[in-house]
Amino acid sequence: MKTRKRMLLSAIAFLLAVPFFMASPDRTTASSAVISETIAFKAQANGMIVTAENAGNDPMLANRTAVGVWEQFVVRDAGDGLYALQANANNKFVSKQANDQLIPTATTIGDNEKFQIIDAGGDNVYLKSNANGLYVTASASSTVPVKATAATAGAAETFERVIVSSPIYSGPHYLGVTFGFSDSTLHGGPYNNQGNHIYNLPLFKGSADESKFWDNYVEELTSAGVDFVAPTIRGYLDPAKAANSGGDTRKLSGLVAAINRRGAGDQLKISALDDTPASMTDKKNAFKHNTGGYDPVFDVGDADGTGEGGYQYIWDHNLRAFFQAVPDNLRFKIDGRPVIYEWGIGDFAFTNQGNGNLKKMIQYVKQQAQAEFGVDPYMIVDQSWLSEDPTVADVVDGVDGWFNVPGGKSVTYFKGRNYGVAVPSFRFVVGSTNMEIDPNHGQTFKDNLHETVPGSLVTLVEGFSDWEENAAMWRGRDGDYDQTHYDYPNQMINILRSYSQNPFPSSMRVEAESADGYSDTTAGNSYGLYRDGDMDVQATTDAGGGWSVDASSGEWLEWKEVPLQGAVALKARVASKTGGKRFRFVIDGIAGPTIKVPNTGGADKYETVNAGTFTFPAGSYHTVRLEFVKGGDFNINYWTN
Numbered sequence: 001m002k003t004r005k006r007m008l009l010s011a012i013a014f015l016l017a018v019p020f021f022m023a024s025p026d027r028t029t030a031s032s033a034v035i036s037e038t039i040a041f042k043a044q045a046n047g048m049i050v051t052a053e054n055a056g057n058d059p060m061l062a063n064r065t066a067v068g069v070w071e072q073f074v075v076r077d078a079g080d081g082l083y084a085l086q087a088n089a090n091n092k093f094v095s096k097q098a099n100d101q102l103i104p105t106a107t108t109i110g111d112n113e114k115f116q117i118i119d120a121g122g123d124n125v126y127l128k129s130n131a132n133g134l135y136v137t138a139s140a141s142s143t144v145p146v147k148a149t150a151a152t153a154g155a156a157e158t159f160e161r162v163i164v165s166s167p168i169y170s171g172p173h174y175l176g177v178t179f180g181f182s183d184s185t186l187h188g189g190p191y192n193n194q195g196n197h198i199y200n201l202p203l204f205k206g207s208a209d210e211s212k213f214w215d216n217y218v219e220e221l222t223s224a225g226v227d228f229v230a231p232t233i234r235g236y237l238d239p240a241k242a243a244n245s246g247g248d249t250r251k252l253s254g255l256v257a258a259i260n261r262r263g264a265g266d267q268l269k270i271s272a273l274d275d276t277p278a279s280m281t282d283k284k285n286a287f288k289h290n291t292g293g294y295d296p297v298f299d300v301g302d303a304d305g306t307g308e309g310g311y312q313y314i315w316d317h318n319l320r321a322f323f324q325a326v327p328d329n330l331r332f333k334i335d336g337r338p339v340i341y342e343w344g345i346g347d348f349a350f351t352n353q354g355n356g357n358l359k360k361m362i363q364y365v366k367q368q369a370q371a372e373f374g375v376d377p378y379m380i381v382d383q384s385w386l387s388e389d390p391t392v393a394d395v396v397d398g399v400d401g402w403f404n405v406p407g408g409k410s411v412t413y414f415k416g417r418n419y420g421v422a423v424p425s426f427r428f429v430v431g432s433t434n435m436e437i438d439p440n441h442g443q444t445f446k447d448n449l450h451e452t453v454p455g456s457l458v459t460l461v462e463g464f465s466d467w468e469e470n471a472a473m474w475r476g477r478d479g480d481y482d483q484t485h486y487d488y489p490n491q492m493i494n495i496l497r498s499y500s501q502n503p504f505p506s507s508m509r510v511e512a513e514s515a516d517g518y519s520d521t522t523a524g525n526s527y528g529l530y531r532d533g534d535m536d537v538q539a540t541t542d543a544g545g546g547w548s549v550d551a552s553s554g555e556w557l558e559w560k561e562v563p564l565q566g567a568v569a570l571k572a573r574v575a576s577k578t579g580g581k582r583f584r585f586v587i588d589g590i591a592g593p594t595i596k597v598p599n600t601g602g603a604d605k606y607e608t609v610n611a612g613t614f615t616f617p618a619g620s621y622h623t624v625r626l627e628f629v630k631g632g633d634f635n636i637n638y639w640t641n
């Protein structure tokens with residue numbers, strides 16, 4: 001996801017040039033189907049809904065205007081990325097007949113009952129019969145049965161997937177985000193990626209001080225309420241080469257230190273997303289050929305690295321460094337085991353993946369992790385691992401389908417559990433490449449989380465800091481929507497939190513410098529820290545570090561869509577060297593009590609001040625403004641509920 005000065009493409013950027021993400025009628029995806037959800041199909045050919053005619057006794061027709069029992073189908077797992085459709089009309093499975101018509105007649109799932117459900121963009125899908133390899137097609141006539149007879153997919157083969165009900169997974173619903181940490185990201189730019197226009201730039205101004213970067217983003221991640229962060233690790237070479245600049249796994253020690261400084265170890269855990277083309281192929285070519293890139297490809301069958309492979313690239317210079325940098329108490333775990341995600345293993349960057357070679361690689365990783373760290377990692381792999389080497393299913397714990405463009409989501413069923421992936425938006429438009437998922441003012445993100453989180457054990461969201469592909473969820477830079485693709489800076493953080501395990505936190509801490517809007521009486525940021533604009537942000541001397549805002553009379557800070565419910569006692573962390581300063585909260589336009597700030601002993605000496613009790617309806621969101629009635633020699637660090 002990084003841009004290099006050398007003539008190399010990163011793993012993600014390279015994949016943007018090949019049809020890995022592309023929605024295609026020939027590619028089975030899980031992004032349009034969720035195991036156990038109930039759906040209906042609306043034919044584009046005539047705008048009518050498909051029905052199991054005559055309670056499932058007659059051929060299926062596209063002839064209904066509304067969804068009733070006969071129009072409902074439950075998605076069932078048929079193995080190998082295939083699905084069966086169980087009709088609610090008679091609880092039988094839709095079956096391709098000898099004449100290619102579809103009727104729900106089967107009591108068990110066989111070849112005739114297996115279908116691909118393929119993302120056709122937006123809410124649309126194609127259905128492809130596994131029995132004859134042909135697409136299901138509908139006629140403009142509502143009296144002609146739907147049939148699996150089309151060799152290619154077009155309008156007549158397009159069906160809107162209408163969700164009737166989504167499954168509720170019994171158990172925890174873990175939510176995590178990927179996190180790129182290239183040198184450009186860590187240090188505040190430059191934000192360039194092969195000419196792709198970048199919209200979602202960060203509010204935070206990075207610098208050479210990487211500890212400040214990690215401090216800020218730990219605060220943003222905890223504000224978002226995610227269970228874990230999965231940094232995009234790309235390994236390292238020693239002696240160092242330029243390839244190390246894209247996500248050196250050893251730098252995760254900075255993330256660990258920041259979590260500990262904030263005391264967030266009980267809330268935020270760390271997983272990892274191994275960017276396999278970059279950590280293995282790119283690193284191997286940088287080391288062996290001094291070129292980097294993906295030619296020659298990585299030979300998975302070459303375990304010792306005498307040729308064009310080597311397990312050292314996945315373990316010695318990558319995953320080992322993860323376990324060294326991240327202590328056990330901060331590792332994100334499922335079933336008590338630390339989670340590692342492995343990304344795609346496609347032919348553009350790899351060869352010789354089959355014949356059990358990928359299985360051997362996973363076994364080696366598990367053996368080394370057990371021998372060196374006493375852990376059995378919970379391995380979640382991209383579906384390409386199983387496509388290239390089906391024996392991988394014997395040694396991994398989860399499988400994800402990543403996401404398509406268009407689309408932006410997937411739910412994959414594996415060994416009794418669903419694994420979700422979602423993205424808030426995506427845009428990579430360079431030359432003839434035009435790949436875009438419209439954020440639609442945050443609605444795309446809400447829709448994708450709604451379809452992945454409730455039915456999944458774990459959902460991984462790409463990617464908190466992915467500015468390179470306009471998929472970032474961090475606190476965005478000030479500007480209007482056309483400039484930023486955000487309606488306000490905290491929008492994506494707020495959406496993430498609303499799908500977390502604690503959408504209405506009872507101990508929420510809101511940093512003053514994080515405001516979505518503000519009014520400042522002086523031009524420019526007097527201290528030049530944290531963000532551009534007129535807000536005066538300085539480094540705080542309060543316990544825990546971070547930043548505070550220098551407040552003057554008549555100024556205010558404001559936050560949008562803040563989750564507050566029930567009786568809430570607001571407090572503010574403030575400092576004043578003279579006393580007599582006054583502030584108040586104004587919520588949804590209604591002013592609370594005006595609070596007098598005592599002399600705290602100096603503008604660098606902070607105290608917590610009660611700011612009034614407010615009562616809100618359950619499950620409600622609010623606009624919170626903090627007004628400084630009398631300021632000057634007055635600093636505010638944060639406020640809490």
